[in-house]
Amino acid sequence: MTMKTVLIILLCLLLLLAVLILLLPIGKRKKRGFYGLAAYSYAHRGLHDIERGLPENSLRAFRLAAEYGYGAELDVHLSKDGRLVVMHDESLKRTAGVDRNIADCTAQELDCLRLQGTDEKIPYLEEVLPIFEGRTPLVIEIKAFNKNHAELTQRVCELLDRFPKLQFCIESFDPRVLLWLKKRRPAIVRGQLAANFIKERSGLSPITALLLTHLCMNALTLPHFVAYRFEDRACLGAAVSRRVWGVQEFSWTLRTVQAVNESKKNGALPIFEHCRPEL
Numbered sequence: 001m002t003m004k005t006v007l008i009i010l011l012c013l014l015l016l017l018a019v020l021i022l023l024l025p026i027g028k029r030k031k032r033g034f035y036g037l038a039a040y041s042y043a044h045r046g047l048h049d050i051e052r053g054l055p056e057n058s059l060r061a062f063r064l065a066a067e068y069g070y071g072a073e074l075d076v077h078l079s080k081d082g083r084l085v086v087m088h089d090e091s092l093k094r095t096a097g098v099d100r101n102i103a104d105c106t107a108q109e110l111d112c113l114r115l116q117g118t119d120e121k122i123p124y125l126e127e128v129l130p131i132f133e134g135r136t137p138l139v140i141e142i143k144a145f146n147k148n149h150a151e152l153t154q155r156v157c158e159l160l161d162r163f164p165k166l167q168f169c170i171e172s173f174d175p176r177v178l179l180w181l182k183k184r185r186p187a188i189v190r191g192q193l194a195a196n197f198i199k200e201r202s203g204l205s206p207i208t209a210l211l212l213t214h215l216c217m218n219a220l221t222l223p224h225f226v227a228y229r230f231e232d233r234a235c236l237g238a239a240v241s242r243r244v245w246g247v248q249e250f251s252w253t254l255r256t257v258q259a260v261n262e263s264k265k266n267g268a269l270p271i272f273e274h275c276r277p278e279l
Contacts, residue, residue, distance in 0.1 A: 034225070034248050035189050036167055037137050037269065040071040041260060044253045044273040045088060047072075055095065055115035057086050059123050059131070066135050069279050073139040073252070073271045076125055077102040078152045079110060084125035084159060090145050096122065103145050125156065129163045137167040139227075139250070139271065141193065144174040153180045157188065171227050171250075173212070178221035191250065192218060194238065195229035215241055223247075227271070230254055230263065242267075 046061025047068060048054050054061045057074060065072045077085045085102050092098040092105070096113040110122050125140075132138050140160075142153055153170075160168065169189035172178060181190045197209040204212065211217060214237030215226060227250035228238045241247040251263040252271040260277040263270040270277065 034269075035169070037071070037169060037189070038248075040069075040137055040269070041277050041279070042071040042073045042137075042139050042250075042269065042271045043068075044073050044271050046074070048273065050116055050118075053118050055118050055120050057088060057095075057123065058115050058118070058120040059127060060120060062123075062128050062131050066131050068276070069136060071137040071139065072132065073141065074125075074128060075141045075143050076152070076156055077143045077145065078148050078155065079103065079105055079107055081106045082151075082155065083107045083110075084152075084155055085110060086123045086125055086128055088143075090143065101145070103148070125159055129159070129166055132168075133163045133166040137169070139191075140168055140170050142170060142172040142174070142177045144172065144177055149174055149176045150180055153177050154184075157181075157185050160188075169225070171225075175212075175217040175221050178217075178223055182222055189224045190221070191225040191227050192221060192223040193227045193252075196232035196235050199232070213237060218247075225250060227252055230259060233266075233268075 043065035045056035046058060047065040047070065048056040048058065048061040054064065062072055074086050075088045077087055077090060079085050079102055087095065087102060089095060090101050092100050092102060092113065095115055098113060113122055114120060115122060140156065142156060144152055160166065169191060170181060171191035171193050173193040175192065178190050178192060181188050192215060194212060194215055197204055197213045202209060213235055225248040226238065226241055230251040233251065242249050249268040250271055251268040254260045254263055254270050254272040255274045257275050257277050260270040260272050
């Protein structure tokens with residue numbers, strides 16, 4: 001490949017990026033009150049503290065977050081037999097000491113495991129939702145795996161239908177989740193999760209990393225908000241969506257009260273851990 005060809009390809013990619021970024025206002029939503037979600041800070045995977053025997057994504061951690069008046073962020077996977085499992089990692093190795101994926105386990109197998117050496121079991125989404133219904137909101141992340149985005153999102157939505165007093169929004173790194181929601185559940189508040197995938201060498205192809213880093217899929221998925229990693233908030237796509245088009249933003253994951261306060265000052269809703277911000 002000649003240098004001229006390389007330059008032409010790069011120019012085409014830059015032009016495509018510019019066009020897609022200009023389309024970001026299509027995804028703009030009114031921020032006034034932000035559907036009642038803006039009044040809260042969100043405990044990342046519950047108000048966990050393993051030194052106190054409170055593992056992440058445990059029922060105790062979620063109860064504590066609600067008791068303190070915080071909202072919470074959680075992650076949902078689909079088990080082998082179709083149960084909605086609340087867990088961050090797809091693999092069970094880090095949090096439950098078993099080198100298997102959630103998608104390969106049945107509920108019966110998951111029920112035998114415990115979180116991070118405690119007596120806390122791995123919860124299901126139907127166990128977590130009642131803790132927050134009528135109290136504080138949830139940020140629910142859909143963790144799609146092996147093309148199960150449609151089934152997982154549909155099952156989550158069907159379960160949420162059973163909790164009419166629950167305040168929530170749904171987010172995902174996978175734009176296919178947002179596209180599914182846009183087509184089939186447009187009233188649900190949906191958000192695009194993102195970070196600087198180019199910097200972290202995430203295993204994505206260079207073009208995919210470029211598009212996701214700069215939120216170029218927003219023109220198709222029309223998110224109500226963007227949830228961007230706090231350390232990467234200066235990235236072009238995040239800066240344009242925030243400063244030019246005024247799209248509501250969440251910041252993750254904030255580990256000091258100072259970072260939480262800075263996030264709020266910039267108009268972003270904080271997702272925090274290892275600290276106790278003011279309500």
